[in-house]
Amino acid sequence: MKNAVNDGVWSGTWVAERLGVGLEGDDGLQALLGLALRRNPKRAHLLVSHVLGKHVPQSPSVVYGHGFRLGRRVRELLGETEAASAVVLGYAETATGLGHSVADGLGLAPYLHSTRRPVAGVARAGGFEESHSHATSHLLLPEDAGLLAGDGALVLVDDEFSTGNTVLNTIRDLHGRYPRRRYVVVALVDMRSAEDTERLRRFAGEIGARVDVIATASGTVRLPEGVLEKGQELVARYASADGASPAGCGSDVAGRAVPRAPEGAHQRSGDITRVDLHWPPGLPDGGRHGFTPAHRARLEAALPAMAARVAEALPADARRVLVLGFEELMYAPLRIARELEQVVTAEVRFSTTTRSPVLAVDDPGYAIRSRLVFPAHDDPADGSGERYAYNVAGGGFDAVVAVVDSVADTPALHAPDGLPARLAAHTPHVLLAVVPSYTPEPLASPERPAMLPEPLRGPAFSSYAPEEVGWLLQDLSDVTLEAPTEEREEAIQSGGAHYAESLPVEYQPSEQYQELFHSALDVSAARIAQAVGVVTETVITERSPRPVLVSLARAGTPVGVLMRRWARFRHGLDLPHYAVSIVRGRGIDANALRWLAAHHDPRDVVFVDGWTGKGAITRELTQAIEEFEAAEGITGFDPEIAVLADPGSCVRTYGTREDFLIPSACLNSTVSGLISRTVLRADLVGPNDFHGAKFYRELAGADVSVAFLDAVSARFAEVADTVDAAAKELMAEDRTPTWEGWRAVERISEEYGIHDVNLVKPGVGETTRVLLRRVPWKILAKAGAGADLDHVRLLAEQRGVPVEEVGELPYTCVGLIHPQYTRGATGADGRAVNV
Incomplete structure (x- = not known):
């Protein structure tokens, strides 16, 4: 099952034939989406993206490129000035990497994603509910709450926009705390009905804000009557047929604990190798607490070396490699995978583990062909004991590079039924890379300055139009x-x-x-x-x-x-x-x-x-x-x-x-x-x-x-x-x-006995400023200088300052301030001058 999706068949055929569910809309919709069945009593179907990098292994360049291009479209919509003050918010867990990529395309906007993982000591800046999800509560935990307090556009990014409920809940919560004039909703696919679209329009009018929607493709999902009950029946039938996991894809295998490696080493334990990425100290592992363009610049600089370390640890004969991210940790593994794709000859794919329970059916017309089940290993707040990796088993991977954050690098990860052990049953080489979990610190301290205000603009400050500067x-x-x-x-x-x-x-x-x-x-x-x-x-x-x-x-x-x-x-x-x-x-x-x-x-x-x-x-x-x-x-x-x-x-x-x-x-x-x-x-x-x-x-x-x-x-x-x-x-x-x-200024300083180059102001502009702001001694004018010096001569006359013509001068004029300043003498305008 090397090609876990496609095989020349649309990966939504199986569900469509059995439940009557269909996709209607843009021509490219089926290329972006397949269908599967949720293990969820609230919704029967799952739209499975081929380009999100969550359930379906995909080229990291394709995954990143889709998000980046959406960001470019947002920038075009907003214009450069408004884009410069925008903030991007992505949704956990599926859209954390997508939202981060959109922020990159927007022009390096600051980025934050919601999270389902509470973090001790970090104040909650907001939250909302995702009604159709199996884990509904989203938390907003920015290191600096001021990140959401600006009046620039807020860009909300999700993988799919199905009913609009999640977006409405988000805007309702945040608008009450941090009102603003504009929101932009971004998704890979917009599958809302006409009624959902109208509801968002009315809501925008009620709060007095503009809400725009940008998507790669749009359409609707056709759901026949009774689809939820039929879907639950199918899930029960197929789950009971092959047990809790599809045959061969989640069965018990012998697992091996991975001992911690010394700094800078690759250490093997059986078929599992730990890779030290040398992650930059203090760099956030993602947008859970905020990720700024400065953070991105540091990440960009470090990526080539990190990818090289992964490449060095891969077997030389690997032809197909999967970089597997971890739940909300999508962006860092995605960027490492994209960099790795550039430096190795192997085919590189990217996907991530998930909390979302989905039925797996090994059929070319079904989007989730296989499922690995392993215990949660990050002290989950929701109490759920299982996590999943889809379309990995049977994917023909010679090596899998699992990337987790340090909070998840626990004994449960390395248990006999943990993720590395499950992976080792289906690929000859498993690599483990751990990214340090970022621990926020309070911003408001002398060592770590508070959130800086937005730029001042006219007409409140300056007579320039606000967009000019x-x-x-x-x-x-x-x-x-x-x-x-x-x-x-x-x-x-x-x-x-x-x-x-x-x-x-x-x-x-x-x-x-x-x-x-x-x-x-x-x-x-x-x-x-x-x-x-x-x-x-x-x-x-x-x-x-x-x-x-x-x-x-x-x-x-x-x-x-x-x-x-x-x-x-x-x-x-x-x-x-x-x-x-x-x-x-x-x-x-x-x-x-x-x-x-x-x-x-x-x-x-x-x-x-x-x-x-x-x-x-x-x-x-x-x-x-x-x-x-x-x-x-x-x-x-x-x-x-x-x-x-x-x-x-x-x-x-x-x-x-x-x-x-x-x-x-x-x-x-x-x-x-x-x-x-x-x-x-x-x-x-x-x-x-x-x-x-x-x-x-x-x-x-x-x-x-x-x-x-x-x-x-x-x-x-x-x-x-x-x-x-x-x-x-x-x-x-x-x-x-x-x-x-500079050489001319040094020469003039010596010739006129000033001996301080700071008191020699060369050029028309600097000379003018001397006459307007300082107490000048004399003006040196290049012989033959014409109208360019009319205003200088006028100012000098008004201030009683002599103008001396000089033959050899690289500037049109030079203003001199004498170091031996004496108060008392005045010029023609009553101002003091040097004597």
């Missing part, structure tokens, strides 16, 4: 943080305070200066649009086809929004975009990185800034990412920044290396969504908080943030062809950073 910051709008510029400068240079501990008073541009901004924008909009297009095309081609844009607040934020707009304009992509804080000398916000790793694949994250000066932030980010990875064990973040302009030759990903006027540098918050520079002060930002910032709502009348974005976006169409050519040419060049700007 999510701010991974905390709102400090009600805190007085501003200090006079001269006081800040003295405190900063004396070492008494860090620049990020206070804010400068927001510069209010004069009418003349505002006119200069709008004039500069008119002149440079097309030039900026081309640079936006070039850097975005470079990112999509070289970094990730679906990048997660993470702007360095706040100068990078308008650029990130424009890159997001270009991706939509040119490719129809709806890219996630966030803004995070990075502070010179203090590094990037580690909590923001944790949030990003929990919601996205770090390998897709692209950090974005407006421009490079001398490259200090580039160096800061590189060091901060290295320290974060070492401390957290979370890898994959690429510290190279993508910038609009790279005059300092500090990065490889840029739109241009020309130092020209980017009008967003002309202003502060009024061109950056009315958001302040970020703040990091110990009495305001705790170890579990995002860095802070203020939202200057009172400046709405002077806000040009959206006007700036719209002016540049309006030029996308006219520069599209130029961008294509420029990006292609740029990507063919050697773009290795030369750090020419």
Whole structure:
């Protein structure tokens, strides 16, 4: 019975002929499903999936691929922005692996599955009933209850959607605790009747939420009158004919206990070999208590080595291998099996053991051809004493790799009638791999930060539209943080305070200066649009086809929004975009990185800034990412920044290396969504908080943030062809950073007697910020620089700061802050200056 299913016959024929049960619907329905009879007084038939990896051994690539593709469909339905905040919930036991695969396809959403195994010390965050199941109670035991508390879409995944009762019970329970606006129900097959469909629609209206349904195939089950009684009669007849188990498939066999192996060893006991997977320490074994994208990244990195260890333990002549998961433990064995499939020549199949009692009939037209029965070995809460493995006996497997969690690695497992012994009666080689059962710890502690909040969005925080950017910051709008510029400068240079501990008073541009901004924008909009297009095309081609844009607040934020707009304009992509804080000398916000790793694949994250000066932030980010990875064990973040302009030759990903006027540098918050520079002060930002910032709502009348974005976006169409050519040419060049700007800054620091590169601010953007935020000493302007410096000259005149023309300068201009700051002198606008 090597081909336990199919044999050219639909595996539902036997039940259909005897009970009159039929499937009606999509053409591919019978390819996905067979039929069997339940040992269950509540429902006669069982829909047996060929692609779920539960009752029917199947290629692990096929099993994983079905779930992953469903996840992709959910992402398309939600759009990138909404998908970024979604949470996936799978149902125990059959859909735990399917739900996890959907989460992967969705874009690495955090994942949780229900469980029937209580865990001491973990609070119940919810629960519901599955009325048709033999074991009805589902528990929700997330390590962090905040996982279910967000307002993003909740994606509910089951293997089949038969009546909708389980989903209704779930939503009813969770909506009362954690109300949200949207739910998506996902299944391999949707077999609801028209009445069931209408009932879900009415329910959604009653709770004021949208509920969508996505399935691989749909149809209905035709059930004749009296089918339950007829089914029970058939079960009784066939069960009594061959005893508690089909002949040869569950009979008593000599079992052997498997002694525990020393660390790192494969140890054999008779025909049973224990394989040490070297499972990563602290990595959850599945989604019972939550599984984040950061967990997935760790698993992905470890899978090749784990599969290699299994392959090493397999007999060299094995032609057909089964990886057998354990009840709710489906995803980890599935991923190991899928990896193993890539590295061995043997045919690899995957399935799992189950609590569900089903009649086995050795007939090609029946979906469950054989049944192995063995005692429960994980201290089951429901008191049931039997567990089952279907379609394994008679499957022609040369080796079976049984994968269990450590809670189930008990004496009952290794008893004479335990699972390994039952398997050994039907295959020459049994391997046992044990995955450590994850034990949750409380999140809310200094060592383990609490659940971080969702990003702030406009209009509640910033004047940008909510889909344009999510701010991974905390709102400090009600805190007085501003200090006079001269006081800040003295405190900063004396070492008494860090620049990020206070804010400068927001510069209010004069009418003349505002006119200069709008004039500069008119002149440079097309030039900026081309640079936006070039850097975005470079990112999509070289970094990730679906990048997660993470702007360095706040100068990078308008650029990130424009890159997001270009991706939509040119490719129809709806890219996630966030803004995070990075502070010179203090590094990037580690909590923001944790949030990003929990919601996205770090390998897709692209950090974005407006421009490079001398490259200090580039160096800061590189060091901060290295320290974060070492401390957290979370890898994959690429510290190279993508910038609009790279005059300092500090990065490889840029739109241009020309130092020209980017009008967003002309202003502060009024061109950056009315958001302040970020703040990091110990009495305001705790170890579990995002860095802070203020939202200057009172400046709405002077806000040009959206006007700036719209002016540049309006030029996308006219520069599209130029961008294509420029990006292609740029990507063919050697773009290795030369750090020419850094060398120039060091030279200028020495020539002007400053001896502190932090007080040399090169480039149009940095010079502008010196004039707006700091107390400048003088401005160095490249000889012959034209309109790009009009706003710099105007600001310098208003502040009484001399502008000195310099012949040899890699930048258009450089702003200098003198280290020997003296209070008392004032410029034309009444502000203090250096003397």
